[in-house]
Amino acid sequence: MKIEKIELRHIKMELVSPFTTSMGTEYDEEHIIVRVDSEGLTGWGECVAEGTPFYSYETVKTAWHILRDFLIPSILGKDISDIDSAIASYEKVRGHRMAKAGLEAALWDLFAKSKNISLSQMLGRTREKIDVGVSIGIQNSVEELIKKVEGYLAEGYKRIKIKIAPGNDIQFVKAVRKEFPDILFQVDANSAYSLDDIELFKQMDEYNLLLIEQPLGYEDIYEHSKLQKQLKTPICLDESIHSLDDTRAAIELDSCRVINIKPGRVGGFTESKLIHDYCASKNIPVWCGGMLESGIGRAGNVALASLPNFTLPGDISASKRYYKEDIVEPEFLVNPDGTMNVPTKPGIGVEVNMKILEKVSVKKAEFKM
């Protein structure tokens, strides 16, 4: 397909409630929306680099620079036969996986639309509904957390994840487990601890957690292998896994027994599929993480999570859990049974609401051949 035009939009959307993690508190989310136009079709993607370099070194500004100065020039005006050839055209660019994933997502949407199939079909969907969970930020008190958990369970969510940080950990775990003895329940530390905290993790090991996400260093694989050997609870790596190679190392070393796949963190759907397939071959379950995406990125996550080895509920929640109004129609909903429908229309399967997109855009640039 001849890549005729690419548009970038820096968007900023206010969260319905602040999101607190060990990395800080977010009140709004900044991402980049990538639009690719070719032969009368439009592909949409979302780059999940944030305004701050606290989860990842990438930010909206670094991703904008890499997209504008390196990735877009490598494909603009060219006749691209498939996604792999697009990826090959910018393979010299090291790292910057979120920037790459944003562009790749728009190309996946474009190619799926050109074949008149859904993105999930093109990725290899084996289910029409996915199980979904919710990620809850650190709350001011145990009572507030219990109330939030109760609300989300009532909406149907199949799995609860809470963020933890030193000083805000075991008391929350204890309270939730006491109140809800049978729910699927996990924690995410976003790298806030070290091996010196082994006693805390041994305590957590007694609460039948589904997994403990990214307890140690954000680039670490080795120390996680030491921690995993002392716990019954599976460790799940998020931040440390950027590629299939990282995945192999982590599984070979027994650093984790579950992998969180975020297409942005690993550079796109292509790498996500490689990680998914490798984990399936090693009997390692995967689930789809989230980056507080708008409906455009969410559509991609939903499609990805329809692959067979996504056997645990993802951090894929309803649009309204994040934003008062989403930029896609229809917005994403959670069914009362805790599932979400995988869109079946061509490409991402939802329409972009241009009026709302315009409203949340703080900067726009157009690149033409």
Ligand SMILES: O=C(O)CCC(=O)c1ccccc1C(=O)O
């Ligand atoms: O989108 C979601 O619901 C997941 C939210 C979440 O946990 C998260 C959001 C931003 C950055 C990192 C993480 C994480 O999974 O660690």
Ligand SMILES: [Mg+2]
């Ligand atoms: Mg995480």
